[in-house]
Amino acid sequence: MPESPPHSLTREYSQRLGTLTAEQLQAALDRFDLGKLLDAKSAPGGLFGQNVLLTTSKGGYVLRGAPHYDGQFAKERYFSRIVHERTLANAPWPFFIERTPDLFGWSYALMPLLPGVHLSDGDVQRDLKDDDRPSLARAMGEHLALMQQATWEEPGEYDYALDDVVPLHEPFAAWFISGVRDRLAKCLEDSDATTDDDLRWVESVIERASDALTVPFTPALVHTDYAEGNVVAERTGDGWRITGVFDLGEAYAGDGEYDLARLGCWYARMSPDVLRAFIDGYAAQRPLREQFADRIALYVLADRLIFWEYGQRNKIWFKPGVTLRAFAGPFVRTQLL
Numbered sequence: 001m002p003e004s005p006p007h008s009l010t011r012e013y014s015q016r017l018g019t020l021t022a023e024q025l026q027a028a029l030d031r032f033d034l035g036k037l038l039d040a041k042s043a044p045g046g047l048f049g050q051n052v053l054l055t056t057s058k059g060g061y062v063l064r065g066a067p068h069y070d071g072q073f074a075k076e077r078y079f080s081r082i083v084h085e086r087t088l089a090n091a092p093w094p095f096f097i098e099r100t101p102d103l104f105g106w107s108y109a110l111m112p113l114l115p116g117v118h119l120s121d122g123d124v125q126r127d128l129k130d131d132d133r134p135s136l137a138r139a140m141g142e143h144l145a146l147m148q149q150a151t152w153e154e155p156g157e158y159d160y161a162l163d164d165v166v167p168l169h170e171p172f173a174a175w176f177i178s179g180v181r182d183r184l185a186k187c188l189e190d191s192d193a194t195t196d197d198d199l200r201w202v203e204s205v206i207e208r209a210s211d212a213l214t215v216p217f218t219p220a221l222v223h224t225d226y227a228e229g230n231v232v233a234e235r236t237g238d239g240w241r242i243t244g245v246f247d248l249g250e251a252y253a254g255d256g257e258y259d260l261a262r263l264g265c266w267y268a269r270m271s272p273d274v275l276r277a278f279i280d281g282y283a284a285q286r287p288l289r290e291q292f293a294d295r296i297a298l299y300v301l302a303d304r305l306i307f308w309e310y311g312q313r314n315k316i317w318f319k320p321g322v323t324l325r326a327f328a329g330p331f332v333r334t335q336l337l
Contacts, residue, residue: 046121
């Protein structure tokens with residue numbers, strides 16, 4: 001009779017996943033012949049608590065469960081495969097999916113645990129020294145350029161039915177501006193914190209960026225949430241190297257410069273040197289196109305709108321009286337230059 005997995009591994013791994021039993025975890029592994037369960041722990045970082053890190057007799061794996069929407073895992077698998085097959089970067093592969101909810105009450109995915117340390121781990125962050133920061137930021141920029149070796153003939157979005165990226169139904173500039181305005185409309189529905197002055201300001205940023213959005217580009221993989229929390233890394237003899245990327249559920253084929261926005265805002269709060277290292281690491285491989293300043297201002301605003309809308313909808317993060325412009329304006333003004 002096969003030995004049962006350790007009962008101590010039955011516990012609540014996150015609020016989203018709830019209590020998982022050792023027997024359930026082993027059954028999930030058995031579904032794909034991934035070995036005997038030896039250990040399990042909650043993944044560090046992450047806003048939604050979808051991941052559990054598993055150690056088995058065959059290696060390390062990530063269990064990812066309770067998808068946000070139908071097709072989340074299929075989309076993540078598609079873009080993981082694209083990174084794996086078409087770039088020099090590294091993403092989880094192979095990527096297994098069990099669509100039926102019979103075992104846990106929700107569908108789940110299993111994938112290899114990428115080598116390296118999770119930069120979202122609090123202990124890792126606390127151990128970083130000041131001179132680590134520029135090296136790590138440059139490595140993030142270089143790795144972003146590697147990911148964007150995956151290109152398409154036209155900008156497009158993932159289609160679940162086809163399991164492929166399909167072209168946009170309108171020019172990229174019109175599609176992107178429409179997306180900004182749609183999210184702004186959601187902000188207005190969520191609360192009264194978005195003012196008439198905010199609306200005028202957003203339109204002024206859009207107007208300045210309109211021509212810049214039409215500057216030709218080769219559509220590349222856009223992660224959308226490219227951040228230290230979604231990569232693993234290792235220290236090298238002369239700095240840092242990014243060893244893998246994950247959480248590709250919001251990816252699409254578009255202007256690769258967009259992925260400078262989120263992490264650029266994070267680094268801008270640290271220091272100009274860290275921000276510059278990130279941008280330079282990227283631009284050395286993928287030179288910034290003309291009219292970058294106007295374009296990145298809108299990309300930064302679009303990224304900040306994601307946080308603003310989520311915060312207003314869930315009544316978190318922002319104190320009463322704070323406006324969209326007061327929150328996002330300082331980030332937009334840096335323009336990541």
